[in-house]
Amino acid sequence: MRLYGMRISGNCWKAAQILRLTGHEFDWIEIDGNAGETRTPEFLKINPIGKVPALVMDDGIVLAESNAILLHFAEFSPWLPPPGLARSKVHEWLFFEQYCHEPSLAVARNIITWRREAHLYPDRLAECARRGAEALDAMEQRLKENAWLVGEAPTIADLALFAYTHRADEGGFDLAQWPSVRAWVARVAALPGISTLPRPEDAG
Amino acid sequence: MRLYGMRISGNCWKAAQILRLTGHEFDWIEIDGNAGETRTPEFLKINPIGKVPALVMDDGIVLAESNAILLHFAEFSPWLPPPGLARSKVHEWLFFEQYCHEPSLAVARNIITWRREAHLYPDRLAECARRGAEALDAMEQRLKENAWLVGEAPTIADLALFAYTHRADEGGFDLAQWPSVRAWVARVAALPGISTLPRPEDAG
Numbered sequence: 001m002r003l004y005g006m007r008i009s010g011n012c013w014k015a016a017q018i019l020r021l022t023g024h025e026f027d028w029i030e031i032d033g034n035a036g037e038t039r040t041p042e043f044l045k046i047n048p049i050g051k052v053p054a055l056v057m058d059d060g061i062v063l064a065e066s067n068a069i070l071l072h073f074a075e076f077s078p079w080l081p082p083p084g085l086a087r088s089k090v091h092e093w094l095f096f097e098q099y100c101h102e103p104s105l106a107v108a109r110n111i112i113t114w115r116r117e118a119h120l121y122p123d124r125l126a127e128c129a130r131r132g133a134e135a136l137d138a139m140e141q142r143l144k145e146n147a148w149l150v151g152e153a154p155t156i157a158d159l160a161l162f163a164y165t166h167r168a169d170e171g172g173f174d175l176a177q178w179p180s181v182r183a184w185v186a187r188v189a190a191l192p193g194i195s196t197l198p199r200p201e202d203a204g
Numbered sequence: 205m206r207l208y209g210m211r212i213s214g215n216c217w218k219a220a221q222i223l224r225l226t227g228h229e230f231d232w233i234e235i236d237g238n239a240g241e242t243r244t245p246e247f248l249k250i251n252p253i254g255k256v257p258a259l260v261m262d263d264g265i266v267l268a269e270s271n272a273i274l275l276h277f278a279e280f281s282p283w284l285p286p287p288g289l290a291r292s293k294v295h296e297w298l299f300f301e302q303y304c305h306e307p308s309l310a311v312a313r314n315i316i317t318w319r320r321e322a323h324l325y326p327d328r329l330a331e332c333a334r335r336g337a338e339a340l341d342a343m344e345q346r347l348k349e350n351a352w353l354v355g356e357a358p359t360i361a362d363l364a365l366f367a368y369t370h371r372a373d374e375g376g377f378d379l380a381q382w383p384s385v386r387a388w389v390a391r392v393a394a395l396p397g398i399s400t401l402p403r404p405e406d407a408g
Binding site for chain 1: 253254261265267268269271272275276280287289296298302303304306307338341
């Protein structure tokens with residue numbers, strides 16, 4: 001399999017992480033979205049939506065959307081409960097992540113830390129700060145009395161939310177305000193086989 | 205079961221639609237998000253994210269996120285293929301819907317037709333028009349040579365995308381530009397048991 005991804009992207013991190021956790025080998029092909037490489041004619045042939053991650057499977061079929069990739073490889077593994085309420089709560093967090101969390105935390109992180117363009121987007125960043133805080137509040141409420149987002153063991157809901165939460169500081173969020181989220185970040189990071197996103201000083 | 209929803213919302217339409225298609229009875233409780241009713245202390249106890257739909261199941265457990273509700277009730281029905289590549293392509297469209305489609309088509313529809321505030325948000329609507337057209341382009345590409353979004357039969361991917369596509373005109377999108385999408389809208393609407401969203405003149 002070939003995984004087209006951007007090394008600093010939390011969405012791409014999710015895809016690589018679940019492939020490694022479930023024992024799948026793959027080749028990584030670096031695509032720099034900030035440099036326009038997801039919009040070239042060649043890449044749009046692979047993923048017409050022009051986004052990474054995009055996974056080309058052995059039969060040539062392409063699977064996009066980071067959380068669809070998480071679900072695909074977690075099926076029949078301990079990372080995804082069988083059909084029923086627990087699985088549906090995992091789904092709920094996955095959609096929450098893409099609708100309420102990523103558009104604030106990931107966007108703010110990219111503008112502030114990776115593109116260094118905070119001065120260009122003050123209004124957008126204020127909106128990200130407000131909505132991102134709401135998303136972290138929702139996580140805090142769940143994690144105050146629970147170790148994991150769903151049930152009693154880690155699932156792909158934890159992986160999906162960990163992706164951008166463990167680098168929330170790069171988007172201007174201080175997790176000291178959400179202590180249960182901060183403790184959960186440490187708990188996920190300590191699981192066997194979990195990697196973390198590079199910091200700017202490591203990314204070269 | 206009690207379904208808290210807003211009658212003019214495509215996300216709430218999805219929840220009611222899959223419950224009816226799979227033979228589940230429920231009580232509908234109208235919540236007007238545009239009037240702030242999703243942010244009252246009472247409603248936030250039901251769904252801390254402050255969004256509809258929110259489904260209170262018989263055991264009191266709440267399931268939110270329209271596409272998680274679709275997945276929950278479609279399991280073991282013809283609306284969701286068994287685990288495997290077809291199911292993962294359904295997931296891909298569901299995440300696409302929430303990330304690339306709904307934030308443009310639903311937001312533009314609400315501002316232009318339901319809140320009648322187009323004059324207040326020209327920049328935001330221009331962004332919706334651009335991104336919404338990209339989302340419709342992606343659907344057109346698939347539907348040019350296929351009757352349904354995944355496989356050879358309708359799935360919840362079709363329901364999820366139908367929700368706001370069949371009222372795309374209310375957000376300023378003319379489906380004449382996407383003829384395969386327009387034909388697919390008619391195809392979904394003609395399926396047994398499919399309802400459509402009210403028009404302003406019907407909504408009272």
